[in-house]
Amino acid sequence: MTDDAPVLVVDDDAAIRDAVRDVLESEGIAVETAADGADALEKVTRQRPRLVLLDMRMPVLDGWAFASALRERGVMLPVVVMTAAADATRWAEEIGAIGVVPKPFGVTELVSAVRRFGATPGA
Amino acid sequence: MTAQDFLSAISQLIYLALFVISSVRLARLHSLVALDTFLFFGTIAILLLLGDLTGLLGFSDEPWVGVVSWIGLAALPFLLLRLAHDFQPRPTWVMVAGSATFVVVAGLGAVVPQPWPNPVVLALVVDFVAFGSYASFAFLQAAGKTRAGTQRRMQAVALGSGLIAAIIALAGVSLAFAEPPEWIALTSQVLSLAAVTSYFVGFAPPPILQRGWQEPAIRSALATAPELVRLADPHDIGAEIAAAALEATGAEGSAVGLWDEAAGVLQFRQPSGELQSVASGQAISGRAFALQRPIITGRAERDAPDRADEYRRSGIRAIVSAPITSGDRQLGVLTVYALRPPVFSDDAVAVVRMLAEQAALVLRSQELLREAAQVRTMAEMTRLKDDFLSVVAHDVRTPLTTILINSELLENALGRDERNGQRAGALRVEAERLKALVDNYLDIVSVEAGREARLEPVDLIQVAREALEGMPDQASHVELTGAQAVIGMFDAARLRQLVQNLVGNAVKYSDSTDPVELRIWQEDGQAQLTVRDHGIGIPDEDLPLLFERFHRGSNTDDRRYRGLGLGLYICRLVAEEHGGTIDVTSKVGEGTTFRVTLPLASTSLAEVAND
Numbered sequence: 001m002t003d004d005a006p007v008l009v010v011d012d013d014a015a016i017r018d019a020v021r022d023v024l025e026s027e028g029i030a031v032e033t034a035a036d037g038a039d040a041l042e043k044v045t046r047q048r049p050r051l052v053l054l055d056m057r058m059p060v061l062d063g064w065a066f067a068s069a070l071r072e073r074g075v076m077l078p079v080v081v082m083t084a085a086a087d088a089t090r091w092a093e094e095i096g097a098i099g100v101v102p103k104p105f106g107v108t109e110l111v112s113a114v115r116r117f118g119a120t121p122g123a
Numbered sequence: 124m125t126a127q128d129f130l131s132a133i134s135q136l137i138y139l140a141l142f143v144i145s146s147v148r149l150a151r152l153h154s155l156v157a158l159d160t161f162l163f164f165g166t167i168a169i170l171l172l173l174g175d176l177t178g179l180l181g182f183s184d185e186p187w188v189g190v191v192s193w194i195g196l197a198a199l200p201f202l203l204l205r206l207a208h209d210f211q212p213r214p215t216w217v218m219v220a221g222s223a224t225f226v227v228v229a230g231l232g233a234v235v236p237q238p239w240p241n242p243v244v245l246a247l248v249v250d251f252v253a254f255g256s257y258a259s260f261a262f263l264q265a266a267g268k269t270r271a272g273t274q275r276r277m278q279a280v281a282l283g284s285g286l287i288a289a290i291i292a293l294a295g296v297s298l299a300f301a302e303p304p305e306w307i308a309l310t311s312q313v314l315s316l317a318a319v320t321s322y323f324v325g326f327a328p329p330p331i332l333q334r335g336w337q338e339p340a341i342r343s344a345l346a347t348a349p350e351l352v353r354l355a356d357p358h359d360i361g362a363e364i365a366a367a368a369l370e371a372t373g374a375e376g377s378a379v380g381l382w383d384e385a386a387g388v389l390q391f392r393q394p395s396g397e398l399q400s401v402a403s404g405q406a407i408s409g410r411a412f413a414l415q416r417p418i419i420t421g422r423a424e425r426d427a428p429d430r431a432d433e434y435r436r437s438g439i440r441a442i443v444s445a446p447i448t449s450g451d452r453q454l455g456v457l458t459v460y461a462l463r464p465p466v467f468s469d470d471a472v473a474v475v476r477m478l479a480e481q482a483a484l485v486l487r488s489q490e491l492l493r494e495a496a497q498v499r500t501m502a503e504m505t506r507l508k509d510d511f512l513s514v515v516a517h518d519v520r521t522p523l524t525t526i527l528i529n530s531e532l533l534e535n536a537l538g539r540d541e542r543n544g545q546r547a548g549a550l551r552v553e554a555e556r557l558k559a560l561v562d563n564y565l566d567i568v569s570v571e572a573g574r575e576a577r578l579e580p581v582d583l584i585q586v587a588r589e590a591l592e593g594m595p596d597q598a599s600h601v602e603l604t605g606a607q608a609v610i611g612m613f614d615a616a617r618l619r620q621l622v623q624n625l626v627g628n629a630v631k632y633s634d635s636t637d638p639v640e641l642r643i644w645q646e647d648g649q650a651q652l653t654v655r656d657h658g659i660g661i662p663d664e665d666l667p668l669l670f671e672r673f674h675r676g677s678n679t680d681d682r683r684y685r686g687l688g689l690g691l692y693i694c695r696l697v698a699e700e701h702g703g704t705i706d707v708t709s710k711v712g713e714g715t716t717f718r719v720t721l722p723l724a725s726t727s728l729a730e731v732a733n734d
Contacts, residue, residue: 013521019528026532084520086513086565104523104558106551107531 006030007114008049010040010066011082012058016103020053023107024114037061041069044077051118052079053101056091067095080117130312135171137319142168144327154421154464156209160326163202170195193232200254201225203284207258210277211265217257224250241298248295255288270373271340272333272470276325283321290314333473340371341477348481352488357381358392360489361455364482368459372474376439376460379482380408382453389455406430408458411444415453417472417479419443421464438462443471445479449487457482512568516561523561526554563689566620567672570696583609583618583650583721584643590622591641597630605643609650611723617697624690625654625717632715633658645723649703652719660711669707670695694719 009020012035021031032049034040038061040052056063063081070077081092084103092100101113142164149161173192204221207213228247259281266277290311297303324332351360361379368377380389380401388400389412404413406427411418420426423434423442434440443465444458457479465471530550537544584605591598622641629639637657644651661669672692691705694717698705703721 013525015525016521019525019532022532023528084517084524086516103520104527104554106527106555107535110528 005048005050006032008032008034008040008043008052010034010037010052010058010063011055012036013055016055020110023110027111027114029114037063037066037069040066044070044075045073048075049077051114052077053082053114054079054097056081056083056085063091064095067097071096078118080113127309127312130316134312134315134319137316137323138164138167138171141319141323141326154468156206156467159202159206159209163199163206164326166195166198166202190233194229197225197229197232200251200258203258203287204254204261206280207261207265207284210280211261211268213261221254224254244298245295248291248298251291252288252295255284255291259285259288268373271371271474272328272336273373273465273467275336276328276467276470279321279325279328283318283325286314286318286321290318333470337371337470337474337477341367341474341481348485351485352492354489357486357489358390360485361392361482364457364478364485368457368475368478371478372443372459372461372465372471374441374443374459374461374465376437378408378458378460379447379455380412380458381455381486382412407442408444408456411458412446412453412456415446415448417443417445417476419465419468419472421468423460441465441471443475445472445476447479447483447486449483452483452487452490454483454486454490509568512564516565519557519561523554523558527551527558530554560689563693566693567689567696570617570693570700577614577616578612579615580610581613581615581618583611583613583652586613586615586618587622587641587643587652589615590619591626593619594623594627597626600630600633600635600637601626601639601641603641603643607645609643609645609723611650611721613650613701613721614697617700621694621697621719622652622654624694625719628690629654629656629658629715629717632656637714648723650721650723652721653716655714655716657714660713661707661709661715662711666707666709670705 007024007029009017009024009031010033011017011020014035017033017035021033024031032043032047034043036058040054041061043049044052054063054066061069063083067079070079079095079097080099080101081088081095081097082101082103082105083091085091088100088102091097099113099117101110105113142161145157145161145164149157151157170192173188173195201221201224204213204218208218228250262277262281262284266274266281269277293307293311293314297307300307328336347363351363354360354363358379358381361381365377365379368374378391380391382388383390383400386400388402389408390398390400391408393399401409403409406429407418407420407423410427419442421441423439424431427434427442437460439460439462441461441464442458443461444456446453447455447457457475459471459475530547533547534544534551537547539545539548584603585608587603587605591601591603626639626641633639633656640653640655642651642653642655670691672689695705698719698721701721703719705717705719707715707717709715
């Protein structure tokens, strides 16, 4: 894993993907995005990210299916759950995530969460 | 003592017992039936006592003894006829013939010296047998028109009277013999015992027998009780029970009045469907309800003058009314109306009371079923509301994320000194307010629904410290005092929020120079937490409503002090969820102190954690 490895933002909501990308890139963190679990799985195999910000309820392949697909392939990746649901903490435990960023979050919460869970600014 | 003597002694004892019972009943009831029963058994008792005493005391030769005995004997058929007449009215000529015969026979015996010639004695025997059989027949006829216990008792009386007639007939037969054979005396002793036993069963049946007679009638009348529970309108149930009472008592009318708590009256549904109300204590029904015991009257007009006209018009003379009561729930009354007073008043009361008890059971069951259905509906509605709120909250939070982030980015890009940057800042502030509102809503829903409380052994001071770490801007104004760990079974996340809400308020409503004091200690096995500020204080009129949903102090100008009115409500929910309390003391201009008291719940666990 290198410093320029991106943070992978997985969310079916395009507005959220763009907003998160804008915030993290302004902080100098590289970002890759995916619109659902299947898309994310493909991107993970192409370029291993240093952190995954994962929405849970998505079409095609949801957060749980994505997490178990990762396990099946023996891919160990730090995942932070990013959801608006009240059950965020429980869901994070279910899929073995290392943390939670509950929606709605502002710039400060997002940046501090990403920093805390391991992604430092890249080059 | 021979077998005959033994039988005779038993018969006499039973007759005497019946005399005592009928005396007691007459003293209590003052009814015609009671009087005639008393006279009948009183006469028999006099005859028996005279027979025994004269033999014992040796004055059998006294002439008055013979005269009194004879008059008593002559009176017996007439008294039996009177009883039959009370039960079931006889034609006038029969009664006249009975009285005339009594007078003639009694006079004859008093005047004409004994022994009489056989034909005269035979004529007397025929007379006795005729009246005895007639009375027996009359009782049987009356039995056919009654129900349950009353019917059985009439049948028993009819049997007793028939047996008496048979004994007298047997005495007549013995005249044919110069030396009457032994079997005649023995048979008449056996018949005599059977007769007195029948009378006993008829006039003073043991309660167990009475209940046995009444139960089948009541059970068959209420065979549909389980179905009744399903009727939605209690008045429909009342109508069914009233019909059952009519069937079981053989009376002419019946009604169920249901207690209307709101109106404070008994409501009787008329055939037209209209409700007629009777106040508690009014008429017979109202009195039975007010006194909570069965009431019987054989003279309705006199005993309920307020309804006399009504009774006169309908010819109702007797009323039995019993309260329908289940435990301490007074549900109504069951009332039965009859054109004639009941023959055996205790039977009538017992039947009506048992039916009223059954009615109470059915009505109460229906009430409970209805309440259960309401509770189910309420629970379902609460669940729907919670689900709805959760979904709405989720759907609001997602777009809110985009608004929050973009307004913040915009604010930073334009600069806070620029007018447009300030506009973006206003957007961000409002989005944050909306976020807080949604978060609070979800907290309330989950606490109110009792979900997700995670009780663990936790140090309350540690919880407070974490809470302050989560609000760095406000925490700098707070002085935390807590000497020793206060460990209890707490939901750390909820209590963090409680501390943040209280501290947030305290800082918000204080000058930035005045410190907010947060103290945590243990006292009397309970965790104590106080948050004290020297801020603007809370007006007295706001204190009672302070912990209610959406309440905000009247001195909290919305532009200066932003808030939703949910924070303290959530604090109260959290405190109560832990089995604790929250209260407040405040003075305007001086400051406010909130005090939270939480039980440590499991002390043993807390001790373990202390080690």
